Amino acid sequence: MSEKEAEALLLELKEKAELMVDLAYSSVIYDNKDLAREVYELENFIDVLNEELQKLAIKDVKGGELEVNEALAIIQLGACSEAIADAARDIADVELRDVELHPVIKESVLESEEVFVRVKVGENSVLKGKTLGDIKLASQTGMWVIAIKRGNKWIYDPRKNTRIEEGDILFAKGPREGMEHFMAIAEGKEKEI
Amino acid sequence: MSEKEAEALLLELKEKAELMVDLAYSSVIYDNKDLAREVYELENFIDVLNEELQKLAIKDVKGGELEVNEALAIIQLGACSEAIADAARDIADVELRDVELHPVIKESVLESEEVFVRVKVGENSVLKGKTLGDIKLASQTGMWVIAIKRGNKWIYDPRKNTRIEEGDILFAKGPREGMEHFMAIAEGKEKEI
Numbered sequence: 458m459s460e461k462e463a464e465a466l467l468l469e470l471k472e473k474a475e476l477m478v479d480l481a482y483s484s485v486i487y488d489n490k491d492l493a494r495e496v497y498e499l500e501n502f503i504d505v506l507n508e509e510l511q512k513l514a515i516k517d518v519k520g521g522e523l524e525v526n527e528a529l530a531i532i533q534l535g536a537c538s539e540a541i542a543d544a545a546r547d548i549a550d551v552e553l554r555d556v557e558l559h560p561v562i563k564e565s566v567l568e569s570e571e572v573f574v575r576v577k578v579g580e581n582s583v584l585k586g587k588t589l590g591d592i593k594l595a596s597q598t599g600m601w602v603i604a605i606k607r608g609n610k611w612i613y614d615p616r617k618n619t620r621i622e623e624g625d626i627l628f629a630k631g632p633r634e635g636m637e638h639f640m641a642i643a644e645g646k647e648k649e650i
Numbered sequence: 651m652s653e654k655e656a657e658a659l660l661l662e663l664k665e666k667a668e669l670m671v672d673l674a675y676s677s678v679i680y681d682n683k684d685l686a687r688e689v690y691e692l693e694n695f696i697d698v699l700n701e702e703l704q705k706l707a708i709k710d711v712k713g714g715e716l717e718v719n720e721a722l723a724i725i726q727l728g729a730c731s732e733a734i735a736d737a738a739r740d741i742a743d744v745e746l747r748d749v750e751l752h753p754v755i756k757e758s759v760l761e762s763e764e765v766f767v768r769v770k771v772g773e774n775s776v777l778k779g780k781t782l783g784d785i786k787l788a789s790q791t792g793m794w795v796i797a798i799k800r801g802n803k804w805i806y807d808p809r810k811n812t813r814i815e816e817g818d819i820l821f822a823k824g825p826r827e828g829m830e831h832f833m834a835i836a837e838g839k840e841k842e843i
Contacts, residue, residue: 468762471675475764478668478734485727530749533740534678540737541671544730556723569661570810571668571794596792596828601764617763635789 463517463531466510470538473503476614477545479603483573483628484552486563492604492628495613496549503542510535572633574600574640578625581645590617597650600631600639656710656724659703663731666696669807670738672796676766676821677745679756685797685821688806689742696735703728765826767793767833771818774838783810790843793824793832 477499484492514531517523523531551558578584584592595601605612605619606626612619621627627643641647670692677685707724710716716724744751771777777785788794798805798812799819805812814820820836834840 464757472762472764475671482664526747526749527751530744530747530751533744537737537741540740541734544733544737547726547733548730551723551726554719554723556719558720558723564657569665571665593825593827595825596831599789599792599824601825631792632786632788632794634786638789 463510463513463523466506466513467531467534467538470503470506470510470535470542472614473499473506474538474541474545476603477503477542478548479573479630480613480628481545481548481552483575483603483630484549485558486573487575487628488552488557490553491606491611493549493552495604495611496545497553499613500542500546503539507535507539570633571630572636573628573630574636575626575628576640576643578621578623578627578643579645580623582621582623582643583645583648583650584621584643585623586620588618588620589615592621592650594639594650595631598631598639598642599635600629602627602629604628656703656706656716659699659706660724660727660731663696663699663703663728665807666692666699667731667734667738669796670696670735671741672766672823673806673821674738674741674745676768676796676823677742678751679766680768680821681745681750683746684799684804686742686745688797688804689738690746692806693735693739696732700728700732763826764823765829766821766823767829768819768821769833769836771814771816771820771836772838773816775814775816775836776838776841776843777814777836778816779813781811781813782808785814785843787832787843788824791824791832791835792828793822795820795822797821 477496480492481496483489484496511532514523514528518525518528589602602615605615605628607622607624629639631639638647642650670689673685674689676682677689704725707716707721711718711721782795795808798808798821800815800817822832824832831840835843
């Protein structure tokens with residue numbers, strides 16, 4: 458075991474927990490049970506990661522690589538990510554319980570400064586055939602793609618090397634002010650990113 | 651009571667809980683106890699909001715404005731935000747407990763695709779005297795300003811009409827690829843947003 462392993466795990470826990478919150482809200486807003494079920498899958502994965510993290514942190518104390526209070530801090534940060542993940546699962550649970558939320562609630566979330574959008578990549582879109590890294594979407598428009606639906610397949614937490622195809626449905630979040638520009642780019646109405 | 655009130659509360663709970671997570675991680679990364687203490691303050695505020703939300707939801711059922719299962723969904727979403735807020739408080743607690751985290755842990759969080767940055771607004775910065783709304787920082791660079799330190803004063807969760815001044819210390823989060831450009835703009839080395 459090296460320190461590096463524990464840190465990599467801690468980082469993965471943090472990122473996955475935050476992804477879960479985004480997917481969970483998105484599932485409620487777009488009444489999308491696939492997204493909600495994915496949150497459940499991720500929650501199981503997080504339990505495994507967190508258990509692994511705790512073992513590694515304790516082993517590291519034994520091996521003299523970490524002080525006791527450092528290990529406890531790592532364990533606490535991991536536990537916090539797990540708590541966030543649990544909350545995300547409970548948000549997804551609202552979607553899975555088949556309670557049709559008042560449209561006005563969904564709207565209120567969409568009225569937030571940070572919005573969730575869903576958009577289909579058009580045949581004339583400049584995004585077509587490009588990777589997320591190529592187009593620097595996040596830094597150019599402020600919008601983060603959190604999931605992609607391609608036919609029946611889902612890509613959760615897409616990375617820099619994920620290539621966008623025509624017909625992909627992009628789920629993204631970002632500032633309200635960046636939303637329209639992003640949607641126009643995806644739909645192919647706007648060519649300049 | 652109108653539906654609208656419950657939704658406004660739910661939205662505020664969601665936004666404040668997410669802000670707390672960002673501030674909490676930022677407090678750990680930058681070893682900043684002021685930020686950590688602010689997370690504690692916000693957590694108390696969230697408890698009050700959530701209690702209010704529960705009362706309103708139940709009143710709304712009585713008044714016939716909400717179905718029982720709708721009210722329960724609202725209550726559950728509020729409870730999830732409170733759980734996220736509690737997790738954020740526990741992250742801030744790591745900072746307040748005075749455990750000096752391994753530098754390598756802080757680095758691992760900074761190596762994430764989403765990074766936290768702290769930067770001082772220089773005298774030649776184009777941001778000087780502009781509001782966050784004017785400059786559309788979030789959609790132009792992908793970076794969200796989550797807090798501003800101005801002298802001894804803190805501005806948490808700055809809004810569109812918040813004006814940036816020379817010497818402000820901006821705490822922001824966003825995509826790694828947007829970080830350097832944002833810092834150069836804030837420092838005044840780069841004029842084009």
